[in-house]
Amino acid sequence: MSEPLLDIRDLRISFRGPDGTWSEALRGVDLSLERGGVLGVVGESGSGKSIAMMAFLQLLPRGARISGSARFNGEELIGMAPSRIRQIRGKNIGCIFQDPLSAFNPVLTIGSQIAEAIRLHDRSVSRREALKEAERLFEMVSIPQPARRVRQYPHEFSGGMRQRAMIAMALANRPELIIADEPTTALDVTVQAQILDLLADLRKELGIGLVMITHDLGVVAGIADEIAVMYGGKVVERGPTDPVFYDTAHPYTAGLIGAVPTLEGTGALRQIPGTPPSIFTRPQGCSFNPRCERAEAVCLREDPPFAVHGRTSCACHFPLGPSLRVVGS
Ligand SMILES: Nc1ncnc2c1ncn2[C@@H]1O[C@H](COP(=O)(O)OP(=O)(O)OP(=O)(O)O)[C@@H](O)[C@H]1O
Numbered sequence: 001m002s003e004p005l006l007d008i009r010d011l012r013i014s015f016r017g018p019d020g021t022w023s024e025a026l027r028g029v030d031l032s033l034e035r036g037g038v039l040g041v042v043g044e045s046g047s048g049k050s051i052a053m054m055a056f057l058q059l060l061p062r063g064a065r066i067s068g069s070a071r072f073n074g075e076e077l078i079g080m081a082p083s084r085i086r087q088i089r090g091k092n093i094g095c096i097f098q099d100p101l102s103a104f105n106p107v108l109t110i111g112s113q114i115a116e117a118i119r120l121h122d123r124s125v126s127r128r129e130a131l132k133e134a135e136r137l138f139e140m141v142s143i144p145q146p147a148r149r150v151r152q153y154p155h156e157f158s159g160g161m162r163q164r165a166m167i168a169m170a171l172a173n174r175p176e177l178i179i180a181d182e183p184t185t186a187l188d189v190t191v192q193a194q195i196l197d198l199l200a201d202l203r204k205e206l207g208i209g210l211v212m213i214t215h216d217l218g219v220v221a222g223i224a225d226e227i228a229v230m231y232g233g234k235v236v237e238r239g240p241t242d243p244v245f246y247d248t249a250h251p252y253t254a255g256l257i258g259a260v261p262t263l264e265g266t267g268a269l270r271q272i273p274g275t276p277p278s279i280f281t282r283p284q285g286c287s288f289n290p291r292c293e294r295a296e297a298v299c300l301r302e303d304p305p306f307a308v309h310g311r312t313s314c315a316c317h318f319p320l321g322p323s324l325r326v327v328g329s
């Protein structure tokens, strides 16, 4: 079997709390992505989606404790020399964030910033050639009138166009992997759909691997090959996209999908009650237990192990079974 493009094993991150004690924000996460594949990482705010990616890109604030492994093309990223990770970031791994306005320098034209990103990794490219390449990239991400647009400043772009420019920037050095952290959250629904289509097309055309982080399962439904659902600093369910939707095992995933099947087949839960735990006040046992309709004594005592269950893998003492879903469905 060929090596995965990205292989994360037992990744753990701790932060020091206000009282000086350490708390684990990421509690042993395993994720992997094949070359050219799309992995959707889904979960509510605070589940650890962003820090998981920022940890191996070395973008976490100083003082965070990191352990575990994250191999990119077989090369270990955790503990890698800063000079080497800087080469990989922007060249082999491109990033797209939620707020493209803060990602661009407001006093420089967007074209010049993309050109600089290209030249940062290859000084043999002239400024002129790099600007031409920026134009070509604008065309690729369907920004109209690219020759004019590369000379404009970030504030002259609408939100959707800025996000396209950010994708162009991420593509500038032909990366093998793009990490998109809530790339469409700030956009209205129509523009959101256009950006998702664009990412799906680029992935197909260029064979780039994509990690798509979102709190909205709907966003990744049409684009991801595999989905990892995170809760309280752990992956609680993982599997190919279809089974995660249609053979859901974890009650939290079912909550995210919007309908928790019950034995009677009547319960339809549109919203998960309660709020996600903070890393400093996480409950004992399964961190989802205060919000889970299926919780029993063991759930308050023991954190469930991650295990294969039907067509997905999940961490739950009482996973949903096929027989439960058939009734009333
Ligand atoms: N510098 C930090 N110091 C202390 N705790 C932190 C720090 N950065 C993140 N955390 C905590 O780590 C947890 C995970 O944060 P993260 O930003 O990864 O969440 P997320 O899943 O990306 O959420 P969102 O959907 O809001 O972006 C949160 O509980 C957060 O409060």
Ligand SMILES: [Mg+2]
Pocket (backbone or CB within 6 Å): 049, 050, 051, 181
């Ligand atoms: Mg985040």
